[in-house]
Amino acid sequence: MMPKAIKKIVSVCGAVVLAFGVIAASSFSPATAAIAEAGSYYATITSTGGNELLGQVHDLITTTHTYYTSYDDCKNPEYVKRTDPGPNGQLMEFYAQAELSATWEFAAPGTWNREHVWCKSLSNNLWNKANSGCGSDLLHIRPTESRLNTDRDNDRYGNVIGGTEIWYVNKSGVKVALGGYEKGTVFEPIDTVKGDVARIIMYVYTHYNTFENIYGTTNGNGSPNFFGTLNFTKIIAATSENAAIQILLEWHNSDPVDGLELARNEAAQEIQGNRNPFVDHPEYAEAIWGDEPLGGGSQSNKHLDDFHAAVEGIVTEGSLALRLASLKKAANALLALTESEKESASGDVATLNEAIDNYNKYVASLNGDAESANKAAIDSAGEFLNR
Amino acid sequence: MKKLILMFLTGCAALCAFTACTKGDAEVEKIERLNNFLEINYSKIVLTVKDTFIEDLPLSDVNEELSLTSEYVITYTDENTVHVDYCVERFVQIDGTLADENLATHEKIKGEAVIVDGAVASKTDDDAYIPPQIIGGGLDFKKTYFENINLGDMYFIADVKDPDAFMGTAITCSDMKVETSFLDAFYNILITYRSESGSKVEIRYAFTL
Numbered sequence: 001m002m003p004k005a006i007k008k009i010v011s012v013c014g015a016v017v018l019a020f021g022v023i024a025a026s027s028f029s030p031a032t033a034a035i036a037e038a039g040s041y042y043a044t045i046t047s048t049g050g051n052e053l054l055g056q057v058h059d060l061i062t063t064t065h066t067y068y069t070s071y072d073d074c075k076n077p078e079y080v081k082r083t084d085p086g087p088n089g090q091l092m093e094f095y096a097q098a099e100l101s102a103t104w105e106f107a108a109p110g111t112w113n114r115e116h117v118w119c120k121s122l123s124n125n126l127w128n129k130a131n132s133g134c135g136s137d138l139l140h141i142r143p144t145e146s147r148l149n150t151d152r153d154n155d156r157y158g159n160v161i162g163g164t165e166i167w168y169v170n171k172s173g174v175k176v177a178l179g180g181y182e183k184g185t186v187f188e189p190i191d192t193v194k195g196d197v198a199r200i201i202m203y204v205y206t207h208y209n210t211f212e213n214i215y216g217t218t219n220g221n222g223s224p225n226f227f228g229t230l231n232f233t234k235i236i237a238a239t240s241e242n243a244a245i246q247i248l249l250e251w252h253n254s255d256p257v258d259g260l261e262l263a264r265n266e267a268a269q270e271i272q273g274n275r276n277p278f279v280d281h282p283e284y285a286e287a288i289w290g291d292e293p294l295g296g297g298s299q300s301n302k303h304l305d306d307f308h309a310a311v312e313g314i315v316t317e318g319s320l321a322l323r324l325a326s327l328k329k330a331a332n333a334l335l336a337l338t339e340s341e342k343e344s345a346s347g348d349v350a351t352l353n354e355a356i357d358n359y360n361k362y363v364a365s366l367n368g369d370a371e372s373a374n375k376a377a378i379d380s381a382g383e384f385l386n387r
Numbered sequence: 388m389k390k391l392i393l394m395f396l397t398g399c400a401a402l403c404a405f406t407a408c409t410k411g412d413a414e415v416e417k418i419e420r421l422n423n424f425l426e427i428n429y430s431k432i433v434l435t436v437k438d439t440f441i442e443d444l445p446l447s448d449v450n451e452e453l454s455l456t457s458e459y460v461i462t463y464t465d466e467n468t469v470h471v472d473y474c475v476e477r478f479v480q481i482d483g484t485l486a487d488e489n490l491a492t493h494e495k496i497k498g499e500a501v502i503v504d505g506a507v508a509s510k511t512d513d514d515a516y517i518p519p520q521i522i523g524g525g526l527d528f529k530k531t532y533f534e535n536i537n538l539g540d541m542y543f544i545a546d547v548k549d550p551d552a553f554m555g556t557a558i559t560c561s562d563m564k565v566e567t568s569f570l571d572a573f574y575n576i577l578i579t580y581r582s583e584s585g586s587k588v589e590i591r592y593a594f595t596l
Binding site for chain 2: 319320321324327356359360363364365366367369370371372373374375376377378379380381382383384385386387
């Protein structure tokens with residue numbers, strides 16, 4: 001039996017380790033207490049996977065996003081020390097994972113500035129102006145060393161071979177820590193940051209796609225201008241959405257959630273109201289985009305089920321906007337199928353194509369009607385045009 | 388006595404007929420005077436065409452309207468030259484790229500045409516209708532084209548019973564009506580009708596001196 005004095009030392013050391021573990025760099029295991037406390041945040045999530053889960057998660061993180069921070073908020077040292085805490089009370093540089101002074105020095109080399117993990121120029125103009133919405137979301141914008149930020153520029157993320165090393169360089173010009181690799185217009189973060197990048201991208205995609213795209217029901221209280229259409233291929237160097245998703249899942253699984261990300265979630269919830277669900281529940285990623293629904297089992301047929309449901313949901317009567325939205329939903333569900341799945345769903349594919357054909361015929365008839373009216377109007381203006 | 392009464396009644400009838408005739412003649416003249424307003428050299432005419440397709444949503448009490456609105460701004464650069472800036476709206480057809488994030492239901496085709504001496508000298512290459520030769524025709528205000536006339540000093544409202552003749556072009560439609568306001572020139576003309584397919588068409592002219 002362990003002596004009392006030693007028990008006390010052990011318990012104190014354990015507490016110190018646990019406390020330090022929450023704020024140190026990526027080398028320690030996640031703080032399960034943080035996840036447990038966040039558990040009630042996810043009470044509304046009932047789905048086990050696929051688009052239904054995606055929609056529920058979108059609704060959750062948008063409705064709980066009660067305060068949309070400004071771009072100035074993102075350079076507030078007091079905020080960034082909480083969302084990206086360094087081991088010595090300063091901030092943790094995002095790509096190189098090395099501590100940097102939190103003092104804002106207007107992006108001088110060797111100091112930090114605000115990095116859009118999902119570049120503004122690749123955002124489909126959603127946060128291109130005034131950095132609003134996602135462009136100033138604390139769960140998105142990360143502090144990076146200025147030169148490293150410039151070097152990454154608006155590269156998409158991906159795996160590179162033989163890329164150029166990109167370093168965090170301090171004010172004295174000394175290389176401090178490796179930040180990643182660049183080849184052409186592709187940037188590959190270091191291994192211990194890949195998961196962080198993937199989970200931020202998943203968060204941005206899930207939050208800022210408008211609810212019609214994301215199987216949700218609401219965009220919460222965010223301005224409608226904050227929401228639009230985002231595809232993974234905009235930010236991941238891949239030739240298809242499926243290929244981009246594979247890269248994201250690979251990075252997400254290879255670099256697990258760390259204490260820094262959990263601390264960020266806590267700070268973000270306190271400041272802006274919501275959390276990154278792929279940090280608290282990394283299993284959501286595979287459940288939504290992979291082949292592992294929550295609770296086990298396989299969802300290899302989930303994509304097919306989603307496609308079947310989307311085709312069944314095609315609207316052929318009513319407003320054009322409604323019909324077009326239902327066709328887009330089915331077409332997006334088709335994109336998620338493999339070639340063999342498309343073959344097995346050939347009947348539904350034909351139904352979708354027929355529905356598109358009928359839509360086109362319908363609008364062609366409306367356009368014809370309008371063209372006749374325009375023609376009659378211009379012809380009746382004869383004397384005004386014949387001077 | 389009987390003869391006197393008969394003469395009096397005949398005289399009254401004749402007077403009534405004459406009065407009606409004179410009044411009718413005045414109305415004809417007033418309506419056809421509107422054609423003079425068509426001859427005025429306006430500096431700008433804005434022609435707007437709105438086609439509304441009213442749909443009934445199933446299981447709903449709300450009628451939802453779909454419409455297309457096109458606009459033609461007609462200005463005059465010199466005596467023989469007419470400039471038309473147009474913005475034609477139409478519905479977008481799907482070409483297979485449904486995943487296009489910018490796909491919307493409507494699109495606008497903008498362009499311009501220059502007409503010299505009644506012939507189109509130049510035109511932005513698109514599908515908007517501007518005939519290569521403007522062969523004349525156009526609106527014609529003649530009383531025989533109208534019924535249920537309501538005519539004031541500054542307005543004219545009527546049902547059009549001969550749309551082809553009034554519009555100066557063949558047109559298949561029903562329930563055509565015209566409303567116009569004027570003083571010494573037109574302020575505006577509004578022509579409405581039901582197209583062959585049942586849609587509601589509104590053609591509006593707005594005049595600037």
